[in-house]
Amino acid sequence: MKIGIADTTFANIDMAKYAIEAIRKNSKHEIARYTVPGFKDLAVACKKLLDDDNCDIAMAFGMAGPMPIDKQCSHEASLGIQQAQLMTNKHILEVFVHTDEAKTSKDLFEIAKNRSEKHALNALALLKGKTELTKFAGTGRRQGKEDIGSLKL
Amino acid sequence: MKIGIADTTFANIDMAKYAIEAIRKNSKHEIARYTVPGFKDLAVACKKLLDDDNCDIAMAFGMAGPMPIDKQCSHEASLGIQQAQLMTNKHILEVFVHTDEAKTSKDLFEIAKNRSEKHALNALALLKGKTELTKFAGTGRRQGKEDIGSLKL
Amino acid sequence: MKIGIADTTFANIDMAKYAIEAIRKNSKHEIARYTVPGFKDLAVACKKLLDDDNCDIAMAFGMAGPMPIDKQCSHEASLGIQQAQLMTNKHILEVFVHTDEAKTSKDLFEIAKNRSEKHALNALALLKGKTELTKFAGTGRRQGKEDIGSLKL
Amino acid sequence: MKIGIADTTFANIDMAKYAIEAIRKNSKHEIARYTVPGFKDLAVACKKLLDDDNCDIAMAFGMAGPMPIDKQCSHEASLGIQQAQLMTNKHILEVFVHTDEAKTSKDLFEIAKNRSEKHALNALALLKGKTELTKFAGTGRRQGKEDIGSLKL
Amino acid sequence: MKIGIADTTFANIDMAKYAIEAIRKNSKHEIARYTVPGFKDLAVACKKLLDDDNCDIAMAFGMAGPMPIDKQCSHEASLGIQQAQLMTNKHILEVFVHTDEAKTSKDLFEIAKNRSEKHALNALALLKGKTELTKFAGTGRRQGKEDIGSLKL
Numbered sequence: 212m213k214i215g216i217a218d219t220t221f222a223n224i225d226m227a228k229y230a231i232e233a234i235r236k237n238s239k240h241e242i243a244r245y246t247v248p249g250f251k252d253l254a255v256a257c258k259k260l261l262d263d264d265n266c267d268i269a270m271a272f273g274m275a276g277p278m279p280i281d282k283q284c285s286h287e288a289s290l291g292i293q294q295a296q297l298m299t300n301k302h303i304l305e306v307f308v309h310t311d312e313a314k315t316s317k318d319l320f321e322i323a324k325n326r327s328e329k330h331a332l333n334a335l336a337l338l339k340g341k342t343e344l345t346k347f348a349g350t351g352r353r354q355g356k357e358d359i360g361s362l363k364l
Numbered sequence: 365m366k367i368g369i370a371d372t373t374f375a376n377i378d379m380a381k382y383a384i385e386a387i388r389k390n391s392k393h394e395i396a397r398y399t400v401p402g403f404k405d406l407a408v409a410c411k412k413l414l415d416d417d418n419c420d421i422a423m424a425f426g427m428a429g430p431m432p433i434d435k436q437c438s439h440e441a442s443l444g445i446q447q448a449q450l451m452t453n454k455h456i457l458e459v460f461v462h463t464d465e466a467k468t469s470k471d472l473f474e475i476a477k478n479r480s481e482k483h484a485l486n487a488l489a490l491l492k493g494k495t496e497l498t499k500f501a502g503t504g505r506r507q508g509k510e511d512i513g514s515l516k517l
Numbered sequence: 518m519k520i521g522i523a524d525t526t527f528a529n530i531d532m533a534k535y536a537i538e539a540i541r542k543n544s545k546h547e548i549a550r551y552t553v554p555g556f557k558d559l560a561v562a563c564k565k566l567l568d569d570d571n572c573d574i575a576m577a578f579g580m581a582g583p584m585p586i587d588k589q590c591s592h593e594a595s596l597g598i599q600q601a602q603l604m605t606n607k608h609i610l611e612v613f614v615h616t617d618e619a620k621t622s623k624d625l626f627e628i629a630k631n632r633s634e635k636h637a638l639n640a641l642a643l644l645k646g647k648t649e650l651t652k653f654a655g656t657g658r659r660q661g662k663e664d665i666g667s668l669k670l
Numbered sequence: 671m672k673i674g675i676a677d678t679t680f681a682n683i684d685m686a687k688y689a690i691e692a693i694r695k696n697s698k699h700e701i702a703r704y705t706v707p708g709f710k711d712l713a714v715a716c717k718k719l720l721d722d723d724n725c726d727i728a729m730a731f732g733m734a735g736p737m738p739i740d741k742q743c744s745h746e747a748s749l750g751i752q753q754a755q756l757m758t759n760k761h762i763l764e765v766f767v768h769t770d771e772a773k774t775s776k777d778l779f780e781i782a783k784n785r786s787e788k789h790a791l792n793a794l795a796l797l798k799g800k801t802e803l804t805k806f807a808g809t810g811r812r813q814g815k816e817d818i819g820s821l822k823l
Numbered sequence: 824m825k826i827g828i829a830d831t832t833f834a835n836i837d838m839a840k841y842a843i844e845a846i847r848k849n850s851k852h853e854i855a856r857y858t859v860p861g862f863k864d865l866a867v868a869c870k871k872l873l874d875d876d877n878c879d880i881a882m883a884f885g886m887a888g889p890m891p892i893d894k895q896c897s898h899e900a901s902l903g904i905q906q907a908q909l910m911t912n913k914h915i916l917e918v919f920v921h922t923d924e925a926k927t928s929k930d931l932f933e934i935a936k937n938r939s940e941k942h943a944l945n946a947l948a949l950l951k952g953k954t955e956l957t958k959f960a961g962t963g964r965r966q967g968k969e970d971i972g973s974l975k976l
Binding site for chain 5: 749763768803
């Protein structure tokens with residue numbers, strides 16, 4: 212199996228590195244990396260990884276600023292990623308970090324690293340089959356922070 | 365007939381379980397389940413269920429948080445689901461719960477369970493044909509809460 | 518000619534009924550009806566009417582609540598309808614009523630009925646050809662309320 | 671060459687008339703007109719003009735009200751027009767007027783007429799080739815109001 | 824290799840000029856230019872450059888005003904550009920300047936020139952291959968302003 216990794220020069224954390232480490236530690240899948248300027252370049256980068264490089268799944272790493280225009284741009288990037296998945300019938304795990312999620316640089320780094328690693332494991336699970344994650348269905352899993360668990364009544 | 369059930373590990377209620385129970389109780393349709401990390405992974409999961417597993421209809425179970433970014437993400441997920449339906453010419457019933465719909469955990473659970481069960485019955489009705497629900501057209505049916513009935517003048 | 522009528526069990530007014538009466542009164546076109554749970558199910562319903570049932574035009578009847586999430590959902594439904602038209606090269610007249618358009622139940626009913634009837638006549642006109650409505654171009658026609666007429670200088 | 675003109679009965683100014691006059695005065699291109707109820711019907715109307723009537727370019731004339739729901743609808747219409755262009759590889763010049771652009775009826779009329787005429791000339795220029803407008807690149811041209819010219823430092 | 828350059832007569836800075844200078848200075852790639860009225864015409868212009876003129880990559884230069892309607896229009900333009908990339912499997916670097924990014928005309932000009940030049944170099948890098956920019960992954964590069972560098976902990 213082959214995993215496509217698309218990331219950006221815009222982000223100020225090398226998130227892909229942490230995902231690649233997690234993939235290598237837990238699988239023997241091949242990895243193809245593609246670095247683009249910003250997150251609006253990620254959808255087509257992922258589509259090219261899936262179409263041209265025959266990746267079986269892709270991960271898109273991006274970082275969004277705190278301003279309204281940044282939210283608008285991340286929305287455009289996300290819609291492109293939605294569309295790229297439907298055109299290829301393959302998953303693209305969107306690993307985006309919004310800088311206003313964190314109060315300190317350290318928090319931001321922890322969120323980015325944790326989200327990248329956990330989504331790398333999600334990618335590995337999805338490659339195993341449709342029901343690999345079913346044992347965790349509705350269990351409140353989170354990437355970038357602690358799982359919240361199932362709703363307690 | 366075959367019904368695709370796509371759900372997430374993000375949600376903290378196992379909504380699909382209630383839908384599956386309702387389907388089994390009321391039909392002999394085959395069920396294919398697909399669990400993904402979050403609701404932005406649902407559109408392609410449903411498309412794969414419809415395309416690869418030859419499901420006749422799909423249901424997409426997701427849960428959205430209360431923050432503006434959560435609304436943005438649910439909007440992206442919904443637009444992907446719109447597009448997946450048009451590409452396959454098959455229905456995908458979107459069964460999303462927004463956590464700000466409920467005031468208590470118990471309310472949230474009741475909404476999620478009720479919406480999942482009622483939409484499972486909607487899926488069964490749609491599989492029967494285009495006019496199966498016509499007797500209820502314009503009658504103010506709701507999923508997740510009480511029906512409001514037809515407008516009284 | 519054949520007209521597709523897609524409507525919902527969510528709406529609390531049977532708008533399609535008024536459109537069907539107007540079509541029957543003014544034409545001999547065949548009608549195919551398709552009732553779905555909510556307005557987000559309308560785009561694919563219309564596409565199926567146009568593709569599978571060979572309808573020449575479709576009408577999509579929906580009702581939207583007053584909350585921000587309702588606006589978001591109607592936006593998603595509308596974008597799906599835009600896309601379905603472009604994929605089929607056929608018109609889908611969107612006949613949506615927003616409950617916050619009206620102050621009373623009676624007003625809401627009048628808007629819904631008037632809009633449904635007028636758009637049924639629009640559908641008949643569009644079936645006649647590209648310039649059937651040209652005599653009314655720029656004349657401020659409205660559905661659901663009074664026409665405003667051409668701008669007076 | 672053939673120019674498609676799509677307009678609405680919703681608008682209260684016959685914008686297409688001014689565009690057609692400008693086209694006739696400055697070219698011998700054929701014109702095909704298509705009048706639809708509202709601006710959400712324009713995208714597919716333009717696509718049909720480009721696909722079925724073999725128009726080389728289209729113009730879409732619409733008018734949007736001042737309310738939030740009007741902005742939402744114009745957004746949907748515009749996204750449909752974006753998509754129709756990409757599906758046909760032909761331009762559709764969007765000539766929309768927002769009623770809140772003007773303070774008086776006279777202003778509104780002047781904006782609509784000026785925008786329609788100037789965009790008709792833009793359509794003629796685009797039909798001449800990719801670099802016909804390059805001499806005006808970055809020169810602050812406006813339709814509906816005065817050009818602002820190049821930025822002065 | 825061939826680079827498509829699409830720009831507008833709406834912008835009041837000739838951004839494409841600075842990109843073309845940077846491309847000529849750093850490569851021998853062929854350039855095809857296409858000037859359109861406004862940024863909503865850029866997506867199809869780029870698609871035509873990529874499809875009809877066999878460009879290997881495109882750049883889209885646009886300028887957006889400060890009003891809400893301007894943001895809406897830039898959003899529509901951006902979504903069209905996302906889609907055009909996915910339809911062609913080629914990059915379109917979006918080089919948009921929002922006039923509210925700058926406090927003075929001089930600032931605006933500097934942002935526009937810097938962003939155009941830096942994105943021209945990004946285009947050249949992307950033409951070299953998928954990992955040409957990987958050495959800068961997660962290093963906080965910016966176009967239109969100073970790079971922010973990697974996050975310091």
